[in-house]
Each structure stands twice: as structure tokens, then as C-alpha cells.
Amino acid sequence: NAGVTQTPKFQVLKTGQSMTLQCAQDMNHEYMSWYRQDPGMGLRLIHYSVGAGITDQGEVPNGYNVSRSTTEDFPLRLLSAAPSQTSVYFCASSYLFSGRDEQFFGPGTRLTVL
Amino acid sequence: AQTVTQSQPEMSVQEAETVTLSCTYDTSESNYYLFWYKQPPSRQMILVIRQEAYKQQNATENRFSVNFQKAAKSFSLKISDSQLGDTAMYFCAFNGRGSTLGRLYFGRGTQLTVWP
Numbered sequence: 180n181a182g183v184t185q186t187p188k189f190q191v192l193k194t195g196q197s198m199t200l201q202c203a204q205d206m207n208h209e210y211m212s213w214y215r216q217d218p219g220m221g222l223r224l225i226h227y228s229v230g231a232g233i234t235d236q237g238e239v240p241n242g243y244n245v246s247r248s249t250t251e252d253f254p255l256r257l258l259s260a261a262p263s264q265t266s267v268y269f270c271a272s273s274y275l276f277s278g279r280d281e282q283f284f285g286p287g288t289r290l291t292v293l
Numbered sequence: 294a295q296t297v298t299q300s301q302p303e304m305s306v307q308e309a310e311t312v313t314l315s316c317t318y319d320t321s322e323s324n325y326y327l328f329w330y331k332q333p334p335s336r337q338m339i340l341v342i343r344q345e346a347y348k349q350q351n352a353t354e355n356r357f358s359v360n361f362q363k364a365a366k367s368f369s370l371k372i373s374d375s376q377l378g379d380t381a382m383y384f385c386a387f388n389g390r391g392s393t394l395g396r397l398y399f400g401r402g403t404q405l406t407v408w409p
Contacts, residue, residue, distance in 0.1 A: 210395040212395075212396070212397075214397075214399075219302075219401060219402075220401060221297075221384060221399040221400055221401040221402050222384065222397075222399040223399070224396060224397070224398075227395065227396060229394075229395060237396070267336065269338065271338075271397070273395065275394060275395050280326045280343070280388050281328075281340055281343065282340075282388075282397055284337070284338035286336065286337055287336045287337075
């Protein structure tokens, strides 16, 4: 049971490049989400999904796309990277109706956009 | 909208002493969960403790306990017998059971330093 995995751990991009951050979970969780963490700002929700084929925007969705074709995977796409997207990105997953609501986090991806 | 406020950006405590981290929140929902997460320098988010809003009893996990005041919308974390390994960023988080089901709202965090 690997929990929530994210790749890569570190990435450097040039302005305008695109890339996909990968996230996978093996706990059969319905809910998956992406957060970004910036100094002094806590974690802010980018996009989330309550099940395969269903996604929705969070607090800071601009510049990011997501899709959820399977229960296990929830990739985050940066369409045209900008320096403002320099951040640490976390993927998380949880059950929706278990009565515990604990979200499990991946190890994070540190992204730098030059 | 849900908001979570942590008013202490930084705190420090001596080893073996007790420290309390503050958190307030605002919501119109009646059913929700509250969490404290710890983020050490490794960056991994670790769940410290959780509280269900409908439970009046304050949650405890070993040296960690909360003071949950529902009417005041306050949710503080007390760490007893502080250890050097408790040095980390601590985040308070809210998870509603209504229209925002599944979404976590975080405070900005409190950096706790435990010194020998």
C-alpha cells in the first residue's frame, strides 16, 4: 500500500513550458485534490474531484487543468508555466463518506518557473 | 465561505514545556470536522489530531489535545511535554459536510520551534 504518490519531486521549467504533475493513490478514495503551498499562505485548493469523470475548480484554478479518468490517478497540467506558479504542490485523497474524512497527502512537488 | 485563521505566525517553547497554538474559523455549516496537520522540514503533511463538530468531548492523541469551543468557533492545539521533534509548521484545517463536502480549508500556519 503506497498511499499517495507524486512525481516528480522537483522540477524546473522555463516560462511558457507545459508539464504534467502526476498523482496516484491506491486506497480506492473517491476524493482527490491538488493544493499549492506558498510561504505565509498555507495550502490553497487548485482543483478537486469527487470521482472518476468529475472535476471542479477550487480557490486558485487559473493556469491549471485536471482530469480524472480513473479512480487512482489525478494529474495536474500546467498549460503555459509562469513564474507565479513557482510553488510546492501537494496531491491529497480521502474517502467522502467514511465518517473519518482524513485526507492523505503525497510528498509534494517543488516547482520552480524561471 | 469557510475561513480559517491562525493568528500566531511563529511560536517557540522550551523542551518539556507546554504550548498552545490558536485557531479560529468561520462557517455557516453545522456539521464539520476540524484538523491539525504538522509539516516538518521534510515537507510531508502529517495528521496530528481531528475533531468532529458534533462531539462535545475534546479530542486527545497522546501529548496532543484540543480545546474545541463550538460557539466561539475556536479550535486550539495544546502540546504537552514538548519535544525537539515537534518543531514544525502546524496548520489548522476545516472540512465541511455540507456543500463543500471533501474540501479542506487551511489556515496560514504557525511555525513552532522547540529549543533545548
